[in-house]
Amino acid sequence: MLETQSRADDQPVVGEREADFSAIDKVAVIEALARVLPVGALMYEVEDLRPYECDGLSVYRQVPLAVALPASEEQVVAVLRTCRELGVPVVARGAGTGLSGGALPHARGVLLSLARFNRILHVDALARTAVVQPGVRNLAISEAVAAHGLYYAPDPSSQIACTIGGNVAENAGGVHCLKYGLTVHNLLRVRGVSIDGEIVEFGSHALDSPGYDLLALITGSEGMLAVATEVTVKLTPRPQLAQCVLAAFDDVIKAGDAVAAIIAAGIIPAGLEMMDQPATAAVEEFVHAGYPLDAKAILLCESDGTAEEVAEEIARVREVLAASGATEIRVSASEAERLKFWAGRKAAFPAAGRLSPDYYCMDGTIPRKRLGEMLEAIQAMEGRYGLRCINVFHAGDGNLHPLILFDANQPGELERAETFGAEILELSVALGGTITGEHGVGVEKINQMCAQFASAELRQFFRIKAAFDPPGLLNPGKAIPTLNRCAEYGRMRISGGELAHPELPRF
Amino acid sequence: MKESMDGLIAEWSKRIRAAAAGGHTLHIRGGGSKDFYGRAVTGERLDTGALRGIVSHEPSELVVTVRAGTALAELEAELAAAGQMLAFEPPHFGSGATVGGMVAAGLSGPRRASAGGLRDFVLGVRMLDGRGEVLRFGGEVMKNVAGYDVPRLLAGSLGTLGVLLEVSLKVLPRPFAETTLRFELGESAAIEQLNRWGGQALPLSASAWADGVLSLRLSGAQAAVRAACASLGGEEVGAQEAAAFWLGVREQTLPWFGLDVGGAALWRLSVPSAAPALKLPGEQFIEWGGAQRWLRSAAPVERMRARAAELGGHAVLFRGGDRQSEVFQPLAAPPLAIHRRLKAAFDPAGVFNRGRLYQEF
Known part of the structure; x- marks a missing residue:
């Protein structure tokens, strides 16, 4: 079989070219899903779809074809099998607090909400593990195990609302990563469903598993490789002080x-x-x-x-x-x-939101020693673009969150803010860093991926995706830019006024 | 230096393309210190030893970038001079161990349960894939979510996905203080105690149990280690003896690992830390707070695997035994299909280390 694949190797990889989903028949999709989902678990009227049209990056909005709200793994399997059969894209969603548009619906796709997967299934205080459903909130895990003197260490800023499934998809960080690690360091196992509707276990309750480290690969994969139905996290003893x-x-x-x-x-x-x-x-x-x-x-x-x-x-x-x-x-x-x-x-x-009608948040990471250079460069950019930028950093790990202040109602300011932001991200790459430390690529930074990776590497990402998702239906068009797209290279912004969940602390 | 390295990489790339075109295989090898590990492998040797040198090490960045053929001993000496270490304590298993071999084997030492494993410290890689293309994934920063996490995928892939050229690793400062305590405890009591301690804010950094004796290493701030010693009790081991003991655990040079029990193979059972006693015939050595159990046993393969699976883990035929058949626990059908396709994605002609991980690829 390896030889067959070798001959097929010159063929374009699935997803490498923008797929055309225009032939999808909405009525047929809804009818098929209605056959496998109970009443109340499927929505397709526009007013019901509205709440799902964006995640935390609300400048991007798209109403999906339908929203599925399964309550069991069997229902997830049925939804995925149906979508596979009909060739329909599937976008999985947790709490929708992500900042890069990773859960932005697909116009011709099904938005698969894991909101009903909200139970903590098992806490093993002795082994320091918790088995939870993906829709459980990050902070709810720590609250549930507090009585044992334990907690779940990764603490993304939205932890009161964001779900563990979303944390896995984004490899979420927080302010304590330097010592306690990212999501990938605090997971033992993810149980998921492939686009074929098959149950796959990634990792285990042991510290390693046979074969390739697929658990690492799906962590931070932005919902493009499988849909999680169960997550086992490691729990950490709460420090005394x-x-x-x-x-x-x-x-x-x-x-x-x-x-x-x-x-x-x-x-x-x-x-x-x-x-x-x-x-x-x-x-x-x-x-x-x-x-x-x-x-x-x-x-x-x-x-x-x-x-x-x-x-x-x-x-x-x-x-x-x-x-x-x-x-x-x-x-x-x-x-x-x-x-x-x-x-x-x-x-x-929120303070940036008070200072200015709009702001654009960056998420680059650079080697710490280049911090001074980056700050000086940002200062020079402020003069050049005629915009203010306030800087907060996870200094311990070099993760920068410069907040560019602008007013979208002033002609030209939005464009200047976008160019400003792109220049910061490009400089992050040039200084030996990355365009995203913890917010993910999603749709927001998909163009900047072109600055960080060469074509051969992007093609390899598509091959990896195809290894998990051969038909290319899981969250298509996100995170990995097509080579065509790289030629275009657009720019994006976050609008402070439109940030979803404004009540959440962001840091 | 850089030019000769580029020349070397270009030459390897050519060899890979020739192998793919000619339908033969390559056996990637660093220092050969872990030749015993995995399945027996054939193919033309591709020795990585010439691609050596530390590319960059900025202690305050906590990152080191090293060429794959660099001796692991050289890297550790460089880090030690800066008061740093590879926190996962990789075993060398011989003087020739290279950094590339270390990453490909993916093995971690005594500190695994508390500090994390090798895969937790791999930040970036530069590699040659089965098309002979140079690819770079990850980077030199600790937080990086751009693209799939290929660097961690390569950790422990036994060279079946590509030739490692350069790796960037997170490094940590050496602890300010370290003490080892000993306790007399039976197997089940030791497993339970280790898990209880694991749930407390104690500076644990390693554990080892054999023959009714539990050794526990504490590392961290002086005050923390002192306070933990006072609360845990046990018998304190002299610093030199302790250092020699943990090195012996890491490198498997302790007398226990040299035991010849009628030519029985050495099995590694990776199980949940709180899993009960194995109840398998043979001699046992427990590490990682209960999560890694070494077993010197002649019991049949099927029995090992069934028991490991029953406990929620897996069994590896680590040393000895039949290395022509599978040495790693067979995969279930869905992950196996993903493995096949991943192998083909990186190495479409099946050139690299054919059969080292699983017979099929």
Whole structure:
């Protein structure tokens, strides 16, 4: 069989060219789905479809052909088999809090909501695992296991609303990744359904599995390889104590160097965040966290563990910060003060929304040592594009969230913001980094993928997709740009005014 | 240097295309330290040892980029000089171990259960696929969700998907303090105790149980290790003896691994950490907080696999035994189909390490 495939290798890969789904017959699809789904699990009237037309990136809207709301794995299998048979695209969706349009519906496709898969199936406190359905909210897992002194470590900003299935699809991060890892480091097993309607187990309750690491491959695959129906997560013992150090600097480069110095001193803080002066000013006005407003940059460095461990680490961190030229160092003296230190950082997105009618959030990651260069470059871009940008960073892992402020009602500002953003992402790649650290590619950054990967690599991504999804029906058109598309290379924006779930902290 | 490396890669690319066109196979090999692992493999040797050197190591970035043929010992010396380490403690299993071989084998050492495995630390790869094309995936930053996670897919793929050229790995600082404690405990009691400790905020970094003795390593801030020792009890082991012991666990040079039980094979059972006692005939050595159980046993293959599966894990014929038949637990039909198609996606002519992982590919 390998030889047959070798001969077929010159053929274009499924998905490599924009697929044409225009011949799909809506009535036939709805009739077929109605045969396999109970009443109330299938919606096709426009007013019922509206709530599903976008995810957290609401500038992109598309009403799907139908919405399926299965409540059991058998129903998921039936939906996928039906779609496979009729050649209909399927877009899986959790809570719809994603920021890159990964759950944007397909105009000729079925939106498969996992909202009814909302049960925690089993908690094994001794083995420190929880088996949950994909529609369970991230924070609900930690709440359910708190009595055992355990929690689920990855904490994306939307954790009160986002679901574990979506976290798996995006390989979600958070502010504690440097020490506790991303979603991929905190999963043991995903049970899913292939486009053929077959049940596949990725990973297991052991620490490894025979064969290729398919669990790693489907984590962060943006719903393009399989549909998850069950997820086993690892649980982490809750640290006894957390304490936060706030340090002020009169120069952003010095703050960047302090981050490197902390790491070089052998410390892996639980969180290490940085904000520049405009960001500090913006959030201070909003939450009154007591940040020093004269500082050019502030760092938040969190330590967690046993009381002894935290005391030792905080002492070490203070020493490094002082030696790095911090103009002020404060250590949280209580849990209330620690939360106050964090309140400002966590309010960066809403604060940007108050400063400006619209903002565009970037998600590039760069090697930490290039932070100074990036900041200087952004400063120069501000002048060039005539737009302000406030900068918040997951400094510990080099993940930047510059927020470009603009007003879409002012002629030309949107276009300038888009060009500004694209230039930041391109610079991230040029500095040895990536266009997305944790938000995913989705539809938002699909054009920038062309800057990060060569054609041969993009083709390989399509081959990987085809290995899981031979007909190319799972979330087609997302994350991996066609070579044609790369030739076009468009640009996107996030509009602050239209951000879905504005109540969620974004960081 | 770079030019000669580029020349080497161009030459390998040519060899790969020739092999694909001529229908023969290549046996990718670093230092040969893990020749014993996986199924017996044939094919023309492609030695990666000449592609060596550390490309970049910026300690404050916590990332190192290394050419695949670099000696693992050289990389570890470089990291140690900067007070850093590969946190997954990869076993060398011989002086010739290379970084490429380490990634391809995907094996992790004593720290696996607490720090994560090799796959958790692979950030980026540069590789040659079965078409002879140079591809780069991932990168040198810790957070990167652009494109499918090919670097982790290659970890443990035993060279069946491509030739590794360069890998970027996350590295961590060495702990400030380390202490080893010993406890006298039976098998079931040790498994239960390890899982209980695992649920507490303790600085555990390794565990090993054999013959009624449990060894526990604590690593971290001085104060944390001291406090944990005080609360756990047990008998403290001298620093030198402890270091030698854990090296012996990692490299399987402890007397236990040298036992000859009538020529019995060495099995590795990877199971959920809290899985009960194996109840299989043979001598046992337990690691990873209960999740890795070594078994020196002559029991039939089917029995090993059935028991491992029953416990929710899998069994690997690690050393010895019949290496012509399958050494890894056979896959269920749906993942097997995906494996076949992935193999064909990377290596359409089936050139690389044919049969090393599974007979079929």
